[in-house]
Amino acid sequence: MTTAPDTRPAAGDSETAIRTRRSTIRLTAPAPGADELLDLLAAAATAPDHGQLRPWRVIAICGDARARLGEAAAEAAPAAELAERIAAKHLRAPLMLGLVFQPRDHPTIPRWEQLAATSAMATTLLLLLDARGWGGVWFGGPYPDAPQVRKHLGIGDDEQLLGYLYVGTPVPGTPSGSRAAVDVRSKLSWLGDTDR
Numbered sequence: 438m439t440t441a442p443d444t445r446p447a448a449g450d451s452e453t454a455i456r457t458r459r460s461t462i463r464l465t466a467p468a469p470g471a472d473e474l475l476d477l478l479a480a481a482a483t484a485p486d487h488g489q490l491r492p493w494r495v496i497a498i499c500g501d502a503r504a505r506l507g508e509a510a511a512e513a514a515p516a517a518e519l520a521e522r523i524a525a526k527h528l529r530a531p532l533m534l535g536l537v538f539q540p541r542d543h544p545t546i547p548r549w550e551q552l553a554a555t556s557a558m559a560t561t562l563l564l565l566l567d568a569r570g571w572g573g574v575w576f577g578g579p580y581p582d583a584p585q586v587r588k589h590l591g592i593g594d595d596e597q598l599l600g601y602l603y604v605g606t607p608v609p610g611t612p613s614g615s616r617a618a619v620d621v622r623s624k625l626s627w628l629g630d631t632d633r
């Protein structure tokens with residue numbers, strides 16, 4: 438198992454992990470290896486999931502496969518001058534995890550709940566990566582719905598690519614983007630009497 442650089446507070450405090458996680462945009466090698474990725478996915482798969490449908494799968498893309506995917510995505514670029522930039526985006530991390538949503542017809546579990554479960558898994562995976570010192574960021578693309586990308590990755594007609602988790606080792610000294618504090622009082626309402 439490759440060991441992530443220890444750039445984070447000691448593991449074990451989940452609240453600290455949640456409060457301090459940041460997306461990492463500048464990423465370099467190494468990235469988690471195959472065994473560690475399986476271990477992380479097993480943990481992420483514990484995220485809330487109605488009916489335990491696990492309506493997702495993950496495609497790990499590394500090495501030259503990133504460039505080949507980049508070429509497929511570049512074909513989808515609406516203007517030729519964009520193609521090079523689109524292709525390069527696939528090389529910004531040593532590991533890309535394609536998140537594939539696999540909704541299924543279910544008598545009581547609607548599609549939106551399955552999408553929420555998939556998102557919960559992905560968020561949990563980002564938290565786990567961060568807590569172990571790996572860097573990660575969820576980007577919706579490039580071009581997750583483009584036929585070229587779908588074909589290249591083997592996305593089925595009943596599946597949807599929800600973008601990628603870009604994963605690797607954080608480049609030291611890279612500042613995180615600003616994150617505005619949310620006034621959560623405006624996000625919370627109460628019904629009923631409570632001592633508050």
Ligand SMILES: Cc1cc2nc3c(=O)[nH]c(=O)nc-3n(C[C@H](O)[C@H](O)[C@H](O)COP(=O)(O)O)c2cc1C
Pocket residue numbers: 458459460461574575576577578600613614616
């Ligand atoms: C489904 C999803 C797709 C996203 N796609 C993009 C994207 O394409 N480009 C981007 O700049 N940020 C995207 N983000 C936001 C980043 O992943 C990240 O959350 C944001 O940069 C804030 O950083 P933080 O997580 O450290 O607060 C996406 C987030 C989610 C949940």
